[in-house]
Amino acid sequence: MTAETAAKKVFIKTFGCQMNVYDSERMSEALVADGYSETGQVEDADLVVLNTCHIREKAVEKVYSDLGRIREAKERRLREGKDTMVTVAGCVAQAEGAEISRRAPVVDLVIGPQSYHRLPELLRQSRATGQRIVETAFPDEEKFDHLEPKRQVRSATAFLTIQEGCDKFCTFCVVPYTRGMEYSRAVVDVEKEARALVEGGVRELTLLGQNVNAYHGSDETGGETSLAALIRRLARIDGLERIRYTTSHPRNMSDDLIAAHAEEPKLMPYLHLPVQSGSSRILAAMNRKHTAEEYFRLIEKIRAARPDIALSTDMIVGFPGETDADFEETLDLVRQIGFAQSYSFKYSPRPGTPAANMEDQVPDALKSERLTRLQYLLTNQQDRFNAGTVGQTMPVLFERTGRNAGILVGRSPYLQLVQAEADLNLLGQIRPVAIRAHGPGSLSGVIAA
Numbered sequence: 001m002t003a004e005t006a007a008k009k010v011f012i013k014t015f016g017c018q019m020n021v022y023d024s025e026r027m028s029e030a031l032v033a034d035g036y037s038e039t040g041q042v043e044d045a046d047l048v049v050l051n052t053c054h055i056r057e058k059a060v061e062k063v064y065s066d067l068g069r070i071r072e073a074k075e076r077r078l079r080e081g082k083d084t085m086v087t088v089a090g091c092v093a094q095a096e097g098a099e100i101s102r103r104a105p106v107v108d109l110v111i112g113p114q115s116y117h118r119l120p121e122l123l124r125q126s127r128a129t130g131q132r133i134v135e136t137a138f139p140d141e142e143k144f145d146h147l148e149p150k151r152q153v154r155s156a157t158a159f160l161t162i163q164e165g166c167d168k169f170c171t172f173c174v175v176p177y178t179r180g181m182e183y184s185r186a187v188v189d190v191e192k193e194a195r196a197l198v199e200g201g202v203r204e205l206t207l208l209g210q211n212v213n214a215y216h217g218s219d220e221t222g223g224e225t226s227l228a229a230l231i232r233r234l235a236r237i238d239g240l241e242r243i244r245y246t247t248s249h250p251r252n253m254s255d256d257l258i259a260a261h262a263e264e265p266k267l268m269p270y271l272h273l274p275v276q277s278g279s280s281r282i283l284a285a286m287n288r289k290h291t292a293e294e295y296f297r298l299i300e301k302i303r304a305a306r307p308d309i310a311l312s313t314d315m316i317v318g319f320p321g322e323t324d325a326d327f328e329e330t331l332d333l334v335r336q337i338g339f340a341q342s343y344s345f346k347y348s349p350r351p352g353t354p355a356a357n358m359e360d361q362v363p364d365a366l367k368s369e370r371l372t373r374l375q376y377l378l379t380n381q382q383d384r385f386n387a388g389t390v391g392q393t394m395p396v397l398f399e400r401t402g403r404n405a406g407i408l409v410g411r412s413p414y415l416q417l418v419q420a421e422a423d424l425n426l427l428g429q430i431r432p433v434a435i436r437a438h439g440p441g442s443l444s445g446v447i448a449a
Ligand code: 5AD
Pocket: 055, 056, 172, 173, 174, 274, 276, 314, 315, 316, 345, 346, 347, 348, 349, 350
């Protein structure tokens, strides 16, 4: 620890997806190794990091309104003689670069996701020179090779990024531009990180990637390893009880991955497989590279392999050119498949993506109306799925304490939140829980003998 950074505090706020949650943890670890400690209070922070999301316009606007509040905090601290560095990381940093410091001069450092291993060094540089820095290159060196190797275990469940970027270029999506081309980490690196996490007490790993099932990491022999093969390999780690992965693309849902769902007991029966729309015409305009019929057939195959699998999807309503008939097809698809969980959005035109320039943009009022109808259906399906597990006894991995004393909260194999009265020493352990009731966001039950 250098005198310069001694006892400095960092506040990190994470927007957006689980990949950002993972990245924030890695940035925090790099900063802690550099002498920082974490704080939950902006007012106490010598360094504020916003790890941002660019996927929809609303997400971007949230970042700018936060920066306004941070500017006020920085001014208050300045009056007390304290300095505050402000960093914008993540996909807004990557997409907007120098535009951020123009719009929000409070920002000292703009850093894209491929440069996180350089965060402490760039902060020092900015502090020493008083200059604003914008670092959004896609460097040749591999950030994962340079990030702080020690992982801090925060709970019995952990995220592990194994793949980044996307080459699919769905016409609505910024990811190929903000996260770059598809890249898979090497198997040995993934396994090393997984083992370290499990030694630290992690029992469940969620493997992350924008296109996680396109994973094709190199192995020791220089050969390529599929996601299914990686899962089977990680499943051999003693102490690791559960494996999940997200987010997948229908095109990469290969037979070996489907077979792993039938054969590998540590692979949890839950699959997030976004379909986006039920209209093949709209799917083509979205450049999704699959039709609704292909999605139906794929789901049949997956359910044949693992009949109890809980399915989850992302949906977009009001994509340019979406007619009432297209939207009815979306509702039909949802009715026929039945999702246990879902995320649905109004189409949000993103600068630089092809769909933003398409004709026939759908009026916002119509998007809202469609979203309401779709979400009504999806929420009902989720309720029905949860109600269907009442009366069952399911293994629950307890991950945290509940709001009320004596209650622990964990997850079922189907990723449902489950609350149960449990002794604190059951944190990090799996116990059978008899499910007694279901509320809007979670189930409750009692630990079975
Ligand atoms: N507008 C609305 N939703 C979007 N998504 C991605 N881009 C957009 C956009 N421009 C949604 C997709 C994706 C999820 C992460 O976010 O459904 O699967």
